[in-house]
Amino acid sequence: MSGTPQSFMIFKEELRKAEVEKKRLEALYESKLKSLSLQVSILKEKMGAQEEMMKSALEYAIKLEKELENVKEHVNNDLIKNSSGYH
């Protein structure tokens, strides 16, 4: 009969240790999750910034392409005008 309370005490102590460990793991998990979420949000921001840089570069290239087309058209028109003007 005297063994039962002792094993109960051991069990209770083990239970307490398990609870402490559970809380420690929970805190660790929360902190890792928080750090991971932060990393994900930074990565998202970085990817958005890269997308914006690409967009700006492509818009600039499109603008240059249009300007080049205009210059070509202008030169062609001048050539046509000049070729009919002197003959």
Add this chain to the structure above:
Amino acid sequence: MELLENTSIEDLGFKKNFSVEHADVFLNKDKGIITCVLLTDYVPIVDFRELFNRISVLVVNNSIKKFIFDKRSLRTFHQPSMEWYFIEWKTEMYKHGLKIHRKILPDLPWFAKAVEIVRKPLIEKFSPEIKANIDIGYRNSIEEAVKS
């Protein structure tokens, strides 16, 4: 300009004032210059603004005339951060006497072009007074930026 490759920032009269995850900030009190050297390829906006808010305190407390921004480690810039820094921060610092800005870009033509595309419309947002008096230039090294 001839550059001495082995010249360290300390040789140029700077002392490290503070360090954060993304940057080292150096101060040359005698010449009234702050140099901010970025260390990472990207700086999130929250960290960027925090960094520049700390630099603001240094500018105000030390009558800084020139700011050197070494962005050679950058590979991606965040447009809203750049706009905030370019318009709001520079305008605020101008009021405290900081009128000379020197920047060092990564040796990547595509990066320089990307910066130029975004920069052009931003300059137009400055007031006429700031536009006429602020001196923004690009240099190849900290040494060159200190000298001119």
